[in-house]
Amino acid sequence: MNPIVETSYGKLAGVERNGVCRFRGIPFAQPPIGGRRFQPPEPPQAWAGVRDASAFGRSALQNASMLGPVAFDVGQTDEDCLYLNVWTPAGDGARRPVMVWIHGGAFVLGSASQKLYSGEQLARRGDVVVVSINYRLGSFGYLNLHDVCGDGVPGGNQGVLDQIAALEWVRDEIAAFGGDPRNVTIFGESAGSISVATLLGVPRARGLFHRAILQSGSANLVASREQSARVADELLRELGVSARDLAALRQLPSQHILDAQLKVSLRLQPQLRGLPFAPSIDEDVLPRSPFDAIRGGSAKDVSVLAGSNLDEMKLFGLMDSGARSLDDAALLKRCERNSPGHAERIIATYRSARAERRASIEPPELWFAIESDRTFRTPAMRLAELQRTHQPNTYTYLFTWPSPFMEGLLGACHALELPFVFGTFSDPMMGRFAGTGPAADQLSEHIQEAWLTFAHSGRPGHLGLGDWPAYDSTRRATMILDAECRIEHAPLEAERQAWAAVTHS
DSSP: OOEEEEEEEEEOOOOETTTEEEEEEEEOOOOOGGGTTTSOOOOOOOOOOEEEEEOOOOBOOOOOOOGGGGGGHHHOOOOOEEEEEEEESOOOSEEEEEEOOOOOOTTSSSOTTTTTGOOOOHOOOOOOOOEEOOOOOOHHHHOOOHHOTTSSSOOHHHHHHHHHHHHHHHHHHGGGEEEEEEEEEEEEHHHHHHHHOOOHHOOGGOOOOOOEEESSSOOOBBHHHHHHHHHHHHHHHHHTTOTTTTHHHHSSOHHHHHHHHHHHHHHHHOOOSSOOOOBBOOOOOOOOOOHHHHHTTTTOEEEEEEEETTGGTTTTTGOOGGGGOOOOOHHHHHHHHHTTHHHHHHHHHHHHHHTTOOOOOOOHHHHHHHIIIIIIIHHHHHHHHHHHHSOHHHEEEOOOOOOOGGTTOSSOOOTTHHHHHTOOOSSSSHHHHHSSHHHHHHHHHHHHHHHHHHHSSSOBBBTBBBBBOOTTTTOOOEEEESSOOOOESSSTTHHHHHHHHTOOO
């Protein structure tokens, strides 16, 4: 017999599998189509009878991915995409911790329905309720029309508001699924982690979650108001739509907007120090940088676990044909473009520190290490340091397990920790990407237990890992997640200090 729960909007019929009840394709907002395109989300409408919740809802509109091993099928896409999914041991009125997953994909790709993100194993292992959410992507979710079209028009954070609407749904409805709305952990990877960092600084998100896990993404990739306005202006020009004719923009076929979005992204990406479509500073949703908000105590009651992977940028090297043939001159030119005035000192620091550890100092390896830290590791540590001044339950990790894919070319690259978090190694491609065997299984168990223990208590340490000290600016205790997990104090410290000098210069 299919499990049935009753929400404020109507009854839902899910599916029970392996001791976990699964409810998919639940609307948490009205379809953002027609006159609601580019508008903030509105509460869903009620339905009569019992709604079938056995299949995923449609994913957000997006262009195809070129990232190979992490380019999973997202199913049918549509502007009507604001759906979430729930995995629960039982809709029995218990008060279980809730874990809300925000998928990644550079704010232009991905879906809560990807097989990689199944919440079944976490729900069963940890006696928690797992929720995965969609949100609008690309120009549909992050187009700053306010600063181009004028007052009364959204400011470019519709995707953030979608995430907040999903969290409000969790607050109001998750008790029917056996979850505790007073114990909610948000967690995400890449753009999902940037979303978590953003939500830590959004005033209207306060109280909607109580713990936060950030996997490979921080607040450094939140766009300035000027940058988001520039992207919007370029998109309207590409579409041939006047800034004064918002009605025409809402009537355009969605594929026209997607096509223009891709062209603008390719044109602007080399000029931007970030993502063309991403959360941005605005007057309403995010009035100041999340870093500044966190420094001021915006998330002082939220326990935080933040980290990154050692070789993040090697995944993106698959799309960067010149990265693996860099010489010293080309390396300097690239680093000077990204860190003007600091490139020579940073390269020298990395060369010396890596030589001391007997790591490769070839220019391509230096490039990947420098960019991995600039984009991911250092901003995560910065967020943790700011949060630690308010919240003692602040923890950090560094994932160093290397991928066996392509004869080890990718190292511990971006997104590699995902199957370890969710225990989703069943797909043959994912097994080749992440690795399989007893050591991989054990690492997955350690990571899952850490994430689950954190969701239960706000602290990630457990018997399998041993003590996990909180992060502070003196010892900088960091859990190394690998075949042999261990605590290191201030790992890669010379490199971190090099970037601290850039941040404070």
